[in-house]
Amino acid sequence: MEKYLFIKEIVIILSVAIPIIFLFKKLKMPSIIGFLIAGVVIGPYGLKLIASSEHIETMAEIGVILLMFTIGLEFSLGKLVKMKKLFLYAGTAQVGMTIIVVAFLFSIMGVSLPHAVFFGMLISLSSTAIVLKILVDKNELDAPQGKISVAILIFQDLIIVPMMIMLPILGAKEQLSILEIIWKLLFAFGAVSVILLLARFFIPKILFQIANLRIREVFTIGILLLILGTAYLTETLGLSFSIGAFIAGIILAESDFNHEIIAEILPFKDAFNSLFFISIGLLLNISFLLSFPLQLIGLILGIIVIKSIIIFSVVLWVKFPPRIAVITGVGLAQIGEFSFVLAQSGAKFGLISGEYFNAFLTASIFTMICTPILISSAHVVLSKIVFKGKEREVVSGNIKIKDHVVIVGFGLNGKNLAKVLKETGIPYIIIELNPETVVRFKERGENIFYGDVTKREILAAANIGEAKVIVFAISAPESTKISLRLAKQMNPKIFAIVRTRYISEIDELKKFNADEVIPEEFETSLQIFNKVLVKYHIPLNVIMKQVSILRGESYQFLRKEKEEKHPLDHIEEILAEGLTEIFYVDKGNIIVGKSLKEIDLRAKVDVTIIAIVRAGNTITNPSGSIRLAASDRLVLTGNHAAVDRAISLLTTYADEV
Template sequence: MLFELLRSFLIISLFAIIISTIFIRFKISPIIGFLLTGIIVGPSVLGLIHDAHLIETFAEFGIIFLMFLIGVEFSIKKLIAYRREILFAGFIQVGLTIFIVSTITLLFLNKSLKIGIFFGSLIAMSSTALVLKILMDKGELTTSYGRVCFGILIFQDLCVILIMLLIPILSKEEGSIKDILFVFSKSLAILGCTFIVSLYFFPLILHQIVKTRSRELFLMTILVLSLGTALFSYKLGLSLALGAFLAGIVISESEYALQTVAEIKPFKDLLMAIFFISIGLLLKPYFLFANLKLTILIVLLIFLIKFVGIFFSTLFISKSLRISLLTGFILSQIGEFSLVLALEGKKYGLLEENWYQLFIGSSMITLFLTPFSIDRSHKLTDLLLEKISYKSYLRLKKIREEKREEEKAYLKDHTIVVGYGVGGQNIVYGLKTLKIPYVIVDLNPNTVKTYKSRGEPIFFGDATNIEVLRKLGIKTAKTLVIVIGDNISARKITFLARKENPNLYIIVRTRFVAEIEDLIKLGANEVIPEEFEASIEIFAKVLHYYKVPRNVIFELLEALRKNYYKAFRTLEKPLLESIENLEFLKDVATETYLIKKESPLIGLTIRALDLRSKTGATIIAIKRGEEFIVNPPANLSFKEKDILILIGSEEQLNKALIFLEDPISYSLKSTFI
């Protein structure tokens, strides 16, 4: 048995490395590579692994650790931050998808409502791992549609837990709603009690283990707690996966969460790989080829049903066609947790072998197409919007004409601000202070509603639509400031605005220096990358530490910006070489001295004191009450409670402090010496 286990693991690892390396080189998700590895080494192709029990064991462990990892990375703060996207978009998307699939199942497949709900749950899930990785790599996770995608994915992950509870209930042939509610309440009560006990029990154990300062012991304890909770929940009638998730949740809310994540992070991808390989091992490719037309039909239905559910749920909260279309294209695949649910459903008899094979095969195809779908999502969205925009133009023409008189007050020599986050608000504050006319456009309906009520000239709209820009007076505007996190949208807005108004001054905030050249070519006059602004701020701090004169620092920073941030390679050396001898200023220090009551300094002038010639230190300023006297004149007399600000070397300042206590004695002593 041990030999077979080691042999199987070695074969799986070897094929996974080779296949995934090839896939990554061609920029295809390694998830597809893991699934394909399972198919190739499994009993259906090469037959290198044919032990069904061993395959099921791999899959079961994969599910347990996947659910544990979800629990550990689960955060109550994320729920609060994304509550709008989760509670509305996520709920509507999952609910609408289950409703559509259940209806199709009842009408066309002659299956029960319970089976329809289960099928709908499978199709409702999208790939959290794959989508978030692609969006992060493309820098689009912080965009408007990226935020909606993240919120929907969080809700879907939460639904996995709920559906896990429902699977045993749905599998029963009989049972009233009352019975279902009873079982469901019982399951929640068991989970609640287990959670409360674990919440107090786990930290006590981890606290004792942490005292040993052993990383190995800490990791082993984490694994024991996760597997132990999974086994405990299973003995109480729940699934192993739910227990593992519960263990992760408890640990995530403890003070040891960060260390736990750090310890198990290296295992995360390995555990996910094992799970996906195990799914591939169970797949029978010959069955898919024998039912190729049906498989293609299922894939098309999955894309269509998911797209409709995601589109309308996103439209409900964003009121933007563009964001809704993009989100639909991004999340239209089947997720990895659908595969978890499918395996559980198969064990409980909710999914027959034929349907299981069709679902797994169709899921693999949707996952395989996801990177291509996301890459082309913007082009597909623009294409659809162009088709829609002409009809919308005719419908909205009358509304625009009615509002034209109202808008004229804003629409001449004004500034258009696209995006009203922190950056947009700072810009508007400056414009308002200088009494420069402006209008704001933003895609967040809550932001628009809030600031509209405060009297701001803010409009809801997608600035990538030329009609929205025209409504904002792009032809007569003087300046356009784009401060949004979506670089693709920023590029399109820049292109359209430059085409519409050749004299417009366009300023764009972007994330990376690499995006500058493209934006300049599209028509931007100024591009401010966050990456670069942070780097030059650090650059300025370093120069300031070395006592480089402030005007020289400003000159260097200006040179950097003028050369489109390439000046590090072309900057003339004499500018810095001429001030290299200023490094000695690092040794210059400052000190303060309070003139107390009955001090011999009271009534003396700075000239009479002659501090500089006696000690080498210099008085550069005096704090007198609320007044701050910089570069005090030589005839200024000292008063009680004056605070003297001195500059000099450490040695000079030490002499000065002694001198100021008793100038006469110090002078006599110096004379005799």
């Protein structure tokens, strides 16, 4: 039975993975946490369903390779250029400061400098999967805290490659001289550069030939061959599988087949990644956790506090307000999934083992578990706190205007609104939280200033007391609610328009006295509704009336699940009634030169041509002898079904040419 042990272990892991994914989906928590806990429970220190992780670790290594490959595949130079300031400044500062502070603290405790630096690397990384999941669930991906969190996370994901290159140097058995360190670094980066150049030349050509075979199975196997082959090449050069996979991802990201590659590889990645995270959980010694509870609690709290303070300071340094700095700080305070990748690689060089490894695993798992709680608590606490001190605004004094529109947020919606207001002569002022946006548009003459709209002082600076309308064009639900409540307190008569993403947020915002809530989800559905009715030739005034009814009732009809009488009950009556439609005659249509009698729409489809618009002149009640010319506009009348048949017939004539 020993030879079937590996199959048994896989069956156990997959049997555990399915309910874990379902349960954590229901709890709105990232499944990574569930996989780690599952590994602890079924592992050799838990229920002992899996006594050894030797077989699993081999498959988990494939999971790491595919994880690094997808990071490379999602690497976008254009995206990094757009967020270059946050990416370079905030990312470098956060990772650098964390490594320095943690290395210093461990050095004081007697840990050797290479090991202390390695521990700093492990703690400096945060969980991209967990943080992005929470940001998406809270609809804060486009909010300021979302943008800066994503920038820092991308930097962390990419910095792991140089970190892994550094591992052989940090784990060297003998102390290296400066020249030896420089030589090893040059060799490592040189090897990566050579592989990158060779891969850039050969991989696209190989991929094209594989795709040209037009056999899906060959394409999938070929992609796996390119990924694992590049990973194996870097491993033979003394680097690691992960670096090779990352290089393969970068190269394939530039190909025309990148979307198909993602579709083919994603299922493999998800399956193998679950094995990876469960295999990490298998290594956690529960008896170690029970033996040193106070020390481990201190370590977990220490990591959260140190990372939160460092990230808080970095976010303030890049000129975001304290509220955003606090949310970002606690949001990125956990240890990330790539720290596990780094820890496993570091273990091969003797940089972490034994009690340190168990302490690292414990701290990682519990900081991940604490993240959703910390972020929710931060929102609750911050909603009741007003930060004191002078706001760093790009404005001096209050804005002396009245009966104006206050635009909160200067993204696409805010810019479009400002453009219309400017053209119509309606005064407005913009409050924006991105300092770069403020400086750029202030130079262009926009009436814009920097500030956190959740503060009473900022709303006062926008002269909210004498404003007529406030428009929230931001993707930050919590900030919107706080600011909306303040705005209504300072000016009960102000008309508040709120943009939101989901219909589920309408009722909540109405409780905060929003006068109009515009959900993107429903506006999209109304556009679809509009286009469908136009296709069925429903008169424009009827369409506009239906749209107006739906908006006037705050979209209640579209939100109801039960069948009730609704504003569209008389659509069938409208369809049975007559209407007028216009058909344009192309010069290639075979009806050009034919008389109305020859076409004979009345006999064929029961539609009458009541007028012809030709060269700006209207021929009313045209006789059957009139011949049609190119560019004529035929005014058709009949019921909806008949007009549809007439247009179909006339279009068929055009298509036959």
